[in-house]
Amino acid sequence: MRKETEEIIMAGFGGQxxxxxxxxxxxxxxxxxxxxxxxxxxxPEMRGGTANCSVVISQHEIASPIVLEPDTLIAMNRPSVTxxxxxxxxxxxxxxxxxxxxxxxxxxxxxxFAVPASxxxxxxxxxxxxxxxxxxxxxxxxxxxxxxxxxSAFPNFMxxxxxxxxxxxxxxxxKGYEYAATLN
Amino acid sequence: MAKVLxxxxxxxxxxxxxxxxxxxxxxxxxxxxxxPAYLSKRLPQVDGVFxxxxxxxxxxxxxxxxxxxxxRVMTSSSSPGISLKQEGISYIAGAEVPCLIVNVVxxxxxxxxxxPAQSDYWQATRGGGHGDYRxxxxxxxxxxxxxxxxxxxxxxxxxxxxxxxxxxxxxxGQMMEPxxxxxxxxxxxxxxxxxxxxxxxxxxxxxxxxxxxxDVEELEEHNWHLYQKYQVMTDLFSEGQYKDFAVEEHLCDDxxxxxxxxxxxSRILKTVVEKCRKRGIKAGLxxxxxxxxxxxxxxxxxxxKAANFLCVEMSCGQMVEDVKLAVNGKxxxxxxxxxxxxxxxxxxxxxxxxxxxxxx
Numbered sequence: 001m002r003k004e005t006e007e008i009i010m011a012g013f014g015g016q017x018x019x020x021x022x023x024x025x026x027x028x029x030x031x032x033x034x035x036x037x038x039x040x041x042x043x044p045e046m047r048g049g050t051a052n053c054s055v056v057i058s059q060h061e062i063a064s065p066i067v068l069e070p071d072t073l074i075a076m077n078r079p080s081v082t083x084x085x086x087x088x089x090x091x092x093x094x095x096x097x098x099x100x101x102x103x104x105x106x107x108x109x110x111x112x113f114a115v116p117a118s119x120x121x122x123x124x125x126x127x128x129x130x131x132x133x134x135x136x137x138x139x140x141x142x143x144x145x146x147x148x149x150x151x152s153a154f155p156n157f158m159x160x161x162x163x164x165x166x167x168x169x170x171x172x173x174x175k176g177y178e179y180a181a182t183l184n
Numbered sequence: 185m186a187k188v189l190x191x192x193x194x195x196x197x198x199x200x201x202x203x204x205x206x207x208x209x210x211x212x213x214x215x216x217x218x219x220p221a222y223l224s225k226r227l228p229q230v231d232g233v234f235x236x237x238x239x240x241x242x243x244x245x246x247x248x249x250x251x252x253x254x255x256r257v258m259t260s261s262s263s264p265g266i267s268l269k270q271e272g273i274s275y276i277a278g279a280e281v282p283c284l285i286v287n288v289v290x291x292x293x294x295x296x297x298x299x300p301a302q303s304d305y306w307q308a309t310r311g312g313g314h315g316d317y318r319x320x321x322x323x324x325x326x327x328x329x330x331x332x333x334x335x336x337x338x339x340x341x342x343x344x345x346x347x348x349x350x351x352x353x354x355x356x357g358q359m360m361e362p363x364x365x366x367x368x369x370x371x372x373x374x375x376x377x378x379x380x381x382x383x384x385x386x387x388x389x390x391x392x393x394x395x396x397x398x399d400v401e402e403l404e405e406h407n408w409h410l411y412q413k414y415q416v417m418t419d420l421f422s423e424g425q426y427k428d429f430a431v432e433e434h435l436c437d438d439x440x441x442x443x444x445x446x447x448x449x450s451r452i453l454k455t456v457v458e459k460c461r462k463r464g465i466k467a468g469l470x471x472x473x474x475x476x477x478x479x480x481x482x483x484x485x486x487x488x489k490a491a492n493f494l495c496v497e498m499s500c501g502q503m504v505e506d507v508k509l510a511v512n513g514k515x516x517x518x519x520x521x522x523x524x525x526x527x528x529x530x531x532x533x534x535x536x537x538x539x540x541x542x543x544x
Contacts, residue, residue, distance in 0.1 A: 038360035
């Protein structure tokens with residue numbers, strides 16, 4: 001059964017595409033017929049600083065879009081684990097970029113899934129798509145979305161002028177999705 | 185049309201274009217810069233004009249000019265920039281020129297910070313400028329309403345020949361939600377009889393838009409005329425045509441405690457109401473969607489039924505004064521606020537509700 005409401009925080013370095021990762025989840029949530037909201041951390045931020053983003057995907061009208069205790073944390077770097085792991089709901093989920101996070105000792109009351117997203121992205125020949133690999137992994141692990149609907153939604157939010165980017169991102173999403181299937 | 189995912193700031197920009205607005209004058213400031221960025225790209229596509237002015241003061245006076253010529257025109261800024269525009273807003277209100285002004289509020293006073301806040305309520309509803317004037321103030325709480333109220337704002341500005349202020353905040357400006365964009369409206373720049381350049385029978389009418397009345401009696405007459413107009417607006421928003429547009433009530437009928445909040449706070453309060461109800465506390469939500477004219481009558485009616493009011497704001501307490509005036513001593517009115525750009529959590533608001541309804 002689909003979860004009624006899923007609150008997600010994703011975090012990482014500025015430049016890792018955290019806001020775009022959130023946008024991918026919000027767009028595919030919308031394409032799957034859910035209600036969605038997306039809030040970026042905004043501030044005097046820069047490349048190499050930290051960035052985070054809150055997304056809510058719900059089967060009902062979203063009252064507060066502010067996420068304080070996420071059901072799922074997507075952590076792209078070590079400082080994100082330090083900052084947000086304590087906030088994850090008991091029984092919640094953390095998906096972490098194990099290429100950059102060498103910790104193994106996490107809270108016992110959450111489920112932690114390691115995805116070597118940065119390494120996988122480099123192997124794909126584009127180190128910038130680690131974020132979309134994580135989006136694919138999340139899609140599989142959450143079970144929130146219909147795979148075909150998600151793939152067909154990508155052209156809605158990718159610039160049509162850059163066809164090659166669309167293919168790279170869809171491939172990255174598939175890679176993450178397939179990798180997560182081995183984790184269950 | 186399918187729903188599209190948009191930022192609040194961008195939704196205002198697209199809605200303005202759909203409403204027939206072809207003129208934007210402004211100056212960038214966080215957290216609203218996506219709005220001028222959007223319009224700088226979009227307006228030239230529809231033969232519109234986008235000007236990044238040399239200052240906020242210049243921008244609001246350009247709005248005054250375009251509005252006087254009958255155009256649908258807007259400007260936007262965030263708190264410190266809106267302070268700079270106050271002189272122009274007073275002139276525009278005095279000259280009865282319609283326009284839309286957007287404030288995506290950030291933390292103040294002074295330069296403050298760029299985080300979301302609601303501490304410009306007094307400035308918005310009392311008028312930060314000089315003189316006996318009022319601006320109509322709309323308070324959206326979603327990206328959809330950012331779009332809808334932009335369009336309604338232009339309509340209301342034209343109807344009442346009055347500046348309309350859209351009072352938003354950093355969260356609503358920055359967040360993305362799905363939006364249903366309405367059909368574009370035709371707007372005829374030559375439709376206003378009072379405007380400069382209105383085409384008369386043979387040649388353009390000689391019209392004048394001004395706020396200068398050197399003769400004492402003339403200015404007094406003008407100010408009473410404005411007052412009458414504000415009375416008409418107040419009646420229409422409290423009991424008339426716009427009664428339902430002005431306020432949202434959620435589970436208020438049997439509520440023992442009414443939570444009052446506008447903008448993004450009202451979304452958090454909806455979550456608090458749900459949590460209260462699950463715990464057996466009869467809570468309701470009253471959300472003013474229009475901040476001036478304030479929905480005094482709606483609150484008065486509830487003051488006869490509910491036991492307590494709790495007003496929640498992202499300020500040290502500004503709207504709570506209007507809530508107290510409306511309740512008029514009939515029931516206790518409590519306040520909870522966070523300021524400086526902090527968003528209160530549903531947990532801490534729930535804690536305040538507990539203190540009021542279950543004092544131990």
